[in-house]
Amino acid sequence: TDPAAVKEALRNGLGQISRPLGSHGVEPRVGVRALNRLQKLLVEETRFGIPAISHEEVLVGLMVRGATMFPSALAYGATWNPELVESLARAIGVEARSVGCHQGLAPVLDVSRDVRWGRTEETFGEDPYLVGVLATRFVRGLQGDDRDLLATLKHFAGHSWSEGARNHAPVHLGWRELNDVFLLPFEMAVAQANAGSVMPAYHDIDNESVHASRHLLTRVLREEWGFDGLIVADYIGISLLYQHHNLARDRAEAAALAFGAGLDVELPADDCVAELGEAVSRGLLSMETIDAVVSRIVVEKLRLGLFERPYVDAEKIDLQSPSTVALAREAARQSVVVLENRGVLPLDPAGGQRIALVGPTADDP
Numbered sequence: 001t002d003p004a005a006v007k008e009a010l011r012n013g014l015g016q017i018s019r020p021l022g023s024h025g026v027e028p029r030v031g032v033r034a035l036n037r038l039q040k041l042l043v044e045e046t047r048f049g050i051p052a053i054s055h056e057e058v059l060v061g062l063m064v065r066g067a068t069m070f071p072s073a074l075a076y077g078a079t080w081n082p083e084l085v086e087s088l089a090r091a092i093g094v095e096a097r098s099v100g101c102h103q104g105l106a107p108v109l110d111v112s113r114d115v116r117w118g119r120t121e122e123t124f125g126e127d128p129y130l131v132g133v134l135a136t137r138f139v140r141g142l143q144g145d146d147r148d149l150l151a152t153l154k155h156f157a158g159h160s161w162s163e164g165a166r167n168h169a170p171v172h173l174g175w176r177e178l179n180d181v182f183l184l185p186f187e188m189a190v191a192q193a194n195a196g197s198v199m200p201a202y203h204d205i206d207n208e209s210v211h212a213s214r215h216l217l218t219r220v221l222r223e224e225w226g227f228d229g230l231i232v233a234d235y236i237g238i239s240l241l242y243q244h245h246n247l248a249r250d251r252a253e254a255a256a257l258a259f260g261a262g263l264d265v266e267l268p269a270d271d272c273v274a275e276l277g278e279a280v281s282r283g284l285l286s287m288e289t290i291d292a293v294v295s296r297i298v299v300e301k302l303r304l305g306l307f308e309r310p311y312v313d314a315e316k317i318d319l320q321s322p323s324t325v326a327l328a329r330e331a332a333r334q335s336v337v338v339l340e341n342r343g344v345l346p347l348d349p350a351g352g353q354r355i356a357l358v359g360p361t362a363d364d365p
Contacts, residue, residue: 050298071332075332086141143196
């Protein structure tokens with residue numbers, strides 16, 4: 001990439017950077033130094049001098065080379081141990097902070113309803129209350145007492161009950177089931193753990209795309225629940241408003257719909273947010289709405305301490321400490337479900353005992 005072109009693109013600043021260490025296999029110290037250089041450019045060579053928020057994936061550990069790998073979230077659910085989940089999230093937060101991460105894209109609060117859904121292992125399970133309790137404790141652990149690292153509740157809401165268990169498919173839900181089953185864990189994590197961020201899901205509910213739902217993003221989240229953090233798009237979620245949902249004719253209209261509904265940040269790039277000026281000029285979005293979005297983002301950066309601490313020490317990266325590795329092992333141990341052996345085991349091949357593997361992939365390695 002041409003450095004001059006990059007510098008020109010950054011001259012007005014940058015709101016956030018998507019997975020600077022996790023999107024490719026970079027050595028952590030190299031990645032942190034590069035992140036520091038970017039922050040230095042933003043602080044010293046742009047009009048406003050505002051540092052960027054850096055986010056990473058953190059559900060089963062910080063998704064960065066050399067970080068500690070934890071079991072799946074489904075295994076977290078199998079432990080039935082809220083204290084353990086809070087402890088492991090706290091350990092993940094330590095690793096994340098040490099590489100300059102300000103926002104973790106976890107936990108997943110989807111309530112499992114169809115095991116064909118390819119993201120079932122990201123969920124805590126099928127019980128709304130269990131999901132809510134464990135998600136609340138995960139948020140408390142990851143964010144810490146000062147909320148100097150944002151947890152991100154996702155995927156808001158009902159994503160795991162999609163038609164055909166497909167990632168972008170519609171969700172057919174009545175409002176009672178939506179509230180009692182799928183919104184409950186989110187409300188618990190907002191009210192009881194002061195979650196710092198929420199990510200809407202790709203789907204639509206009764207033909208209303210969540211990324212364009214003022215009812216869900218503003219009325220429910222902010223006005224009814226008192227959520228005061230950032231609402232960040234799922235990756236390409238705004239683009240899907242014109243590419244998939246056919247709600248918008250182009251990027252500008254998609255941006256107007258999403259930000260007008262209450263969204264704050266487009267992820268992972270600026271495909272639609274770059275057209276906000278066009279949206280305003282066409283009368284699709286007001287400057288008052290944009291001012292409100294900017295205010296929420298800057299306030300959150302102030303809360304995070306980004307202006308006082310825009311850089312991180314590359315020599316103090318804290319990954320795979322013995323205590324964190326031991327915690328991951330303990331989580332795996334507690335997740336194991338032991339079944340009663342009623343004389344079936346051990347199998348006796350000499351006695352002709354056999355196991356049947358049934359299904360279309362039984363003989364597919």
